[in-house]
Amino acid sequence: MKKVIMGNHALSYGAMLARAQVIAAYPITPQTQVVELLSEMCADGTLDAKFIKVESEHSAMAACIGASAAGARTFTATSSQGLALMHEMLHWAAGGRLPIVMGDINRAMAPGWTIWTDQNDSLSQRDTGWMQYYCASNQEVVDTVLQAYKVSEALSIPSMVVLDAFALSHTYEVVDIPEAAKVDAYLPPFKPRYRVSPSDPRAFGGLTSPEHYMELRYNLQLDMEKAPALIEKTGREYEKIFGRYLGQVDPYLCDDAEIVLVTSGTAGYTAHVAVDEMREAGYKVGNLRMKVFRPFPFEEVRKYTARAKKIAVVDRNISYGHHGIFSQELKSAIYGHGDCKPVFGFIAGLGGRDITPSSFREVVDTTISLDHPAGEIGWIGVKK
């Protein structure tokens, strides 16, 4: 059924269709609509779930951990400061092997106070063991939440579905809401192998010595490495049922591109528009929109940049003292694979500054004009 909904509500619909059983959330701009709609759905019976109105995001994740450990399908959503406050608990959820799904609205970190978008909040969590999906349309958000549950529950690894603040969270788009019966066939109820239960009393997460810790974490990595194949498999399954394929990347005209742009989030769709414009003007450019960031899609990235002469990564984030995070990770992915082509790293759109097709024009012009990047970072749109 087609509805015109905002990105935040797409998350709510995803959680509702997934039949989340316990939701624990705390409000933060610009996530509030996610939990408000879920609250209404719980109140009017559309969703049979317990909604715990916790007193902070740290408690939100702790409650999700408790509920998931007890065997319930859980959901929460947050942004920026809230995600940062949850940081300790993100490690706990991943190390505890709990398949929690969380919506994160990418919002820049304070100070100064800001409600607008960039990716530092979620990317700061990239080492915690959570899977990360970056969405660029509301349709993708609903679909990805469902896939995320399927993959998370198969691997016992939590995941976050990420949306740009305002650019996606508050943008209204036409979304084909999947039919509940079909979703139930795609995503059956959560049946954990082990759960907190008096009938099988165990201690979870006890003191772990150097004798054992490393193997537990080795196993987490091994399971994370199974994700790319599983995302592919579940993405094709989804396509069979709903007509929309959910992959790790969204490549556009990369095969014959001399310059491949690497992008993510809504900027990734803007890049798509920019590529069309530039192709008309005679540039041989392509766009590789990265959707899955964790686990890093090494194969896809290598495949779609293999034929390019140059790569231009546009990051809406920065790791201070280094450079853009997608750029760092891409370089590490292609290092030692194929020919050593120049990777131009650009940073744009921090704190919600607009990224437009002309931003990409500037990126491409700069990339063409130099054999090698002038410095580590090409700053776009900064009043220097």
Added chain:
Amino acid sequence: MSKEKKMKLTLPTEELVGPGNLACQGCGANLALRYLLKALGKKTVLCIPACCWAVIDGPFPHSCMGVPIYHCAFETAASTATGVKAGLEMTGDAETTVVAWAGDGGTFDIGLQALSGAAERNDDIIYVCYDNEAYMNTGIQRSSATPMGAWTTTTPVKFFKDEPKKDIDAIMAAHRIPYQATASIAYPEDVYKKALKAKGIKGTRFLHIYAPCPTGWKSRPEDAVKLGRMVVQNCIFPLFEVEHGETYKLTMKPSTKKPIDDYLKLQGRFRHLKPETIKIMQEAVDHEWARLLKLCENR
């Protein structure tokens, strides 16, 4: 030796805490959980944050317990328990009692926000604080539950703890939760009775159990139960119940209120105290006791 005579046992014999655990000799916390679980039974889940009991149950992959434990982050005993309860109910188990089992540090200090949140929502959990009056698991550092006058590793003798013990019971009463009580390991039948009563009530229930720590208090292990008795008899740690933050009931009134000196003498953590300081401490105890008596009268 009469073979017909039976043992007079005042508590059920089933043990849900097993031996071979890592508690110190004479550990009050071991006794506290033992008594609690005799009342709550097998259909119980414990959420345990960082505290002595995070370690006592034994290293991965072992557990000394006959009930499940979910080890959780320091601040999250109450929030994890809330989540576990919700998760169990949504997966068809409305019977299992969910308990947050935390030390004083994880209750009075770092865990206070989550506890307050759960209490305000009246989440259906039993929160039990076993109080050994310092951060014992990390090496005897001071918490807001450390009594005035005590030495700890962060309140050395020259700068012993100057502030009074935080009144956690008043804080919980302010939340108007359906039931809360104080208890001491020296009175196991009382712990049992209060735990059983808590089990039969819905909503947030809070038990504050006094658990002597020979290691941290520098007292003899064999004195642990005696200290638990003296602290009630001298009214430092009175035994009472509160319902809905309104109705206070004393559950044990000492026949004679003993001075605190003998209690202090048994603990190395108070060895440095001068008579002037002990006098101030005694006055504070008297004041708090009078205050409690007044609350108990106002019905």
Added chain:
Amino acid sequence: MPKKRDAAKVTFTSATEMPTMPMSLGSMLWNKTGTWRNIRPEIKLEDCIQCGICWKFCPDMSIEIEDEWPVVDYDFCKGCGICAEECPTKCIAMVEERR
């Protein structure tokens, strides 16, 4: 004699043997905390009035009841001395552990 409480310590030779979630797979009965003590309780049953106090106050569940009489489980008794201290007839002596 009460049934000897024992269990094997759980060990792993490979990551493939480990549980996915960090969770316990066995009890602590392999850990004989009796080795901790310097002094051991000895109950003089002639003076015992079967009040149950020693059983009640043992922090380590190391006094068991067999045929209505208290019996110390020396595998686990840590020698804290609470039983001797609390015994109303003082029929429990803490004697130096012999090894």
